[in-house]
Amino acid sequence: MNDTAFEAMRRAVVDGDADAAAAAASAAIAAGIPPLVAIDEGFMPGMKEVGAGFAAGDLFLPDMMLAARAMQRALNVLEPELQKAAVERAVAGRVVIGTVAGDIHEIGKNLVGMLLSTSGFEVHDLGVNVSPERFVAAVQEHRADIVGLSALLTTTMTGQRTIIAALQAAGLRPPVKVMVGGAPVTGAWASEIGADGYSEDAMGAVELAKRLVGAGEAAR
Amino acid sequence: MSPDVAAAVSPAVVGGIRVEALDAEAVARIHEATLDVIETVGVRFPSERALDLWEAAGATVDRGAEVVRAPRALIERALATAPAAYPLAARDPRLDLPLDGRHVYAATDGCGIEVADLATGERRPSGVADVAEIARLADALDEVAFHWIPVSAQDRPAPSRSLHELLACWANSTKHVQTESIVTAPEARAAIEMAAAIAGGRDALRARPVLSMMQCTTSPLGQDGGSVDAALEAAAAGIPVGFMTMASAAFTSPTSLAGTLVVGNAEVVAALALLQIAAPGCPVYYAAAQTAIDLRSGAYTGGGPEDFLFGAATNQLADFYRVPLSMGAFATGAKAPDWQAGVENALSAFLASAVGSDMLLGLGLLNGSRIWSHEQLLLDAEIFSIVRAMLRGIPVDDASLALDVIASVGPAGDYLTAPHTRRHMRELWRPRFMDRRPMGVVEAEGGGPRAWANAKARELLATHVPEPLEPLLAAELSRIVHGREREAGVETAPTIVEATAAAGAGR
Known part of the structure; x- marks a missing residue:
């Protein structure tokens, strides 16, 4: 049956x-x-x-x-x-994602969000044009393990660095991992701004998120 | 191993794109100039049989110089009996190729003299086992519609070499075979006997020619005597036969492209007219691979803008004479499957296909058709698959305008999850060898088009088993080959290719 x-x-x-x-x-x-x-x-x-x-x-x-x-x-x-039933579904990790301030491109970020969510992650999508303050607040509210920062433009991707600094200032780093993505983003950029990881496509982002929560658990 | 999935053929279908290198007036002027050249300058036919036929038909024959000058009326009358459409038949009738002007059928290139080893990349002289292996690999690719003899069986005696090559192809593929390596009448007669054995007799062969023949002209304005005699045997047997001009601008033809077209056209038109005089109504085709020489070395280049234009122009000439065209494309001058190979083979294949060349040669050879590379075969097949997709063009109708899905997604949505996308996404071309991986993955994993083509060739060779010849038929083909060897006083022991075929094994 x-x-x-x-x-x-x-x-x-x-x-x-x-x-x-x-x-x-x-x-x-x-x-x-x-x-x-x-x-x-x-x-x-x-x-x-x-x-x-x-x-x-x-x-x-x-x-x-x-x-x-x-x-x-x-x-x-x-x-x-x-x-x-007061049953909590085991989640792979909690992720806050959004497109950084000044940038309204969301298709790539939505793709990553959807795939993370169905791969067992709890995803809180803050939408587009998200300020550093909102990222920090959402991470605290949802007790996030990972923050995903999307930017499509060379002019807005510098916002990823600002947000990492804001997370640092709020005392959330390094336990909260940061992954960055978007067309102009490279591995070198990710290292330069102190992000924990970067993926060129949505499928890679899921793998990266799994690695990052694994690393986070191992560190605890 | 038992036969796996049947071999398949998927030609390009002409019509979605239109390219025109010559307008109607230009074609007419080339035709007029050609008739003028044949009538006043003449074409050399160093063959008694050919000269007798020409003389009887009313041409002026200079026996000393072996040059024929034929009046335009004779040429035009002769060409009028050539059939416009006919099939190239295959061992497996499902793989027959109707030459109907609406399809582009690609073949392996020929006739190379070296093979780049799949494991080491080192070059070695080609032999009959290479012909067999290449035929088996090409049998597995739906981009390859028929075979040319890809490399020369240099380990077999010259008088029977072309026959060993044919046997190796037929024993390892169910697709049509077009031989370009027969240059004497006795070889032609033996090859026709082999083809008749496969088809089930001479009449059956005429109806379903499992063999066709390609001869080269000798530019400028000449033919090879043995080739002409072999072609006359083919015409008498009713198997399709064509003549290929490889007129080379600035060496064997004028430097101007139009002048090169005229010289090559005169060679081919005169040869096809002779075949119609000998056997009115016999299936013939135009073949061409004109080039411009490399001005430093004088060598055949196998690529360049002039070659690509010849590829675009020649089908218009063949269409004018209402005969199919077999066009030389691919055949890069590059020494390895590299940037040059990609540029030359993509442009030549595209232009010759866009104009609707019926037969397209040929996949797999490097260094101006000298070195066979399995990797290049697979990469050329990918090029042909791109061209094939382009020739579909852009259909515009209610379904393809997709207004329903545009309305349902609306502004700022996406089409990834629209049911329309899933229904139609497999209509989009997908690569096998183009590297579309993210940069980071490429850096981490390495590999790439050439490595993947190498791996795919190994996989296909390890798994693909073509439908074998009936053992009795294989033995009969061997008997004919060795009969020819006895006649020529060069009899050899059966090869491993023959032994495998006679045992009824697919490989």
């Missing part, structure tokens, strides 16, 4: 069908399947399958994004149930 339900969940994610994923999540609740079990045995296997297809070169970014969106819709349905 549950096998059929899990199969429907997995299928919805693999197909990137957000409506089907939401319906499968509601059906799980109705059938009394604990939300954590639905996530771990229903939806996550779908995400893993899509991730493996991507790694093998058979699937592409739109497949990943559609799967992530379906997963997100299922989580939206399941989360109130988790809260009701």
